[in-house]
Amino acid sequence: MTADPNLETGLPIRLLHDRVLVRMEGADGERRSTAGIVIPATASMGKRLAWATAVGVGPNVRSIVSGDRVLFDPDDRSEVELHGRGYVLLRERDVHAVAAERVEPDSTGLYL
Template sequence: MTAEAKTDNGLPIRLLHDRVLVQLEGVDGERRSAAGIVIPATATVGRRLSWATVAGVGPHVRSIVAGDRVLFDPEERSEVELHGSQYVLLRERDVHAVAARRVEPDATGLYL
């Protein structure tokens, strides 16, 4: 196996244990509210969670697969750069939620 060999998920690394490698969505800085109001990066808010897309998972991850959108606390992260792309490395327990698949267009919604 050469030094440039890639794993089956296309990443140049193999994740171990319960690790989850994610790529952040959007950028830090200004953002817009649902009503279109611009919120500056300097505005202070409570602890804000971030969305990211899963790029790879370790062998002991049970509830997450590559391609899932996950919600996590950006304060508890380790950043890594692979081939010029920025990623965040998390433990599975640091992921707060996995986004649900979209409901069919003709569905009436979800009820408890």
């Protein structure tokens, strides 16, 4: 039997199926330019994806591990509060990309 990866992070829940629990980066809705200028959410135009850090994954998640940076649509999210901190609960299929630090050089990243 393998250890539950969520116990290592101190999460008071066990994620099921293909669920991914992420912590948003930065303040909700605002972002920074490459020069460090804060751009408020009211200035955003069009649909913009957001980066977050995976803090827990369910047993059927195949391409994401805790600690990965993931890209998702912040308009399609379910929020939950644990120990006074806000998190977002996603399905693995709602994640558009994983940051390339962990991706192998010859890997396509596609489900076959």
